[in-house]
Amino acid sequence: MATIDHNSWFEKGMTFAQYMEAMKVNREEVTRVYEGLTFSPEDLAVWNDVAKRSWRGIVLTADWCGDAALNVPVVQKIAEQSQIELRYLNRDENLELMDQYLTNGTSRAIPIFIFIDEAGEMKAVWGPRSPEVQDLITGMRSQLPAKDAPDFEEKQKNVYRDFKQQITTDTAIWRTVIESVKAKLQG
Template sequence: MATVAHNPWFEKGMTFEQYVEAMKVNREELTRVYEQLEFSADDLAVWKEVAQRNWRGIVLTADWCGDAALNVPVVQKIAEQSQMELRYLIRDENLELMDQYLTNGTSRAIPIFIFIDQEGEMKAVWGPRSPEVQDLITSLRSQLPAADASDFEEKQKNVYRDFKQHITTDPAIWRTVIDSVKAKLQG
């Protein structure tokens, strides 16, 4: 991976409030997760420790992304508890940065959370999904008909609709994201 000067990207980004205000898709789902999410005492102890690092973060995202409707509010709340400012960049408007953080070296999967220190050095990257959420979508995709089947598009659309509904309403799923991000931040 090329060395990235992260500070200019951070400065370019929107605040969480600006990102939410600009959303045209999935605002209700994102807001529901944000408002209902709760942390354990152990979580809060970790966030307090993370706050001592004085990190910031850059989020590559888009409002149409179902995974972002889950992960953005979870990581935003973690950041708030960790006294970590996040800035939001829309993926398709920032491909130069996105292409430095491809999933599996090939996919522009989002959201991607890039945690940086005050000098702009990358300290950790998380995203686009917790392992459990990845397993869930992999299982759901395996049940789809062949891509050339006449009903593939309709069934795929239904799978993604139901997936988004599930991940943005189930606190057990939210917990997998909290635990995955916590492990990354503690690592």
Template sequence: MDLNSWFEKGMMWGEYVDSMTRNKEEMISIYERFALTSEDKSRLESLRAQKLRAIVLTEDWCGDALLNNPILMRIAEAAAIELRFVLRDQNLELMDQYLTNGTSRAIPIYIFIDQEGNEVGVWGPRAPEVQALVMERRAELPDKDAEDFQEKQMAIYKELVTSYQNDAAIWKTVSNSIMNTLLK
């Protein structure tokens, strides 16, 4: 299937939000509290004429999607980018074309396309600075064979998701990273 077909298959923002069974309130909370600066909006204005679209590979259980999707939505509003949300687990054929490091089905992945369906940029699953933060936190974990590995891993993920939900600096980092991909 070509990218235009994948785009047409996807859900609009409202449909996606309505379908969510996990992280819905948390994601909406970020959406409601995050705002682009006037400077960001001015920079994104130049994209409006391109009439870009984006395929958003995501799942509602994903902590990174909880952080990134509402920020992408604000960017899309400012740049007039039409979004379609495609669930990763039901669309592995597309996901497997956008593996992280060639092996990982990490999400979200944003595939930006033009009106003809040509790929013009790909972003995800994390801003580089957020990836560095996650790796730094993972480095604190005991060996995977350790009795308390699972418990400590869950504690770290919980702390990260709390940061994702409340740290405006992280939101700005994500926003800048997505905009850098779009404004290349």
């Protein structure tokens, strides 16, 4: 992997407010999760510890992404509590960076959260999903007909609609993201 100038990528990114303003898809879902999210006293203790590190973060995302509708507001709120300034980059406009953070070495799955120190050195990466959310979508996809079935596209569209609805309304799912990010930040 080539040396990445994370500081220049960070400077190029949008703030959360700018990202929200530019959103054309999923703004309602992001807002619902962001406004409905709460942290336990244990969470807050971890975020206070993380705040001592003076980290920043780069988020590779896109507003059309169902996973981003859940993970962006959760990690944004964690970042605010941890005094981590996040900057947002559209995945498809930043493939040079995205291709350095492929999921399983092959997939441009998003969102990806890259946490860096003051010098711009990568300290942690999280995304695109908590293990529990991955299990959920894997189970839902397993119910789909074969790709060559005449109703595949319609059923796939329904699966992704139902998935996005479930992950942006079920607070137990939100908790899996909090715990997964917490483990990554503590590690």
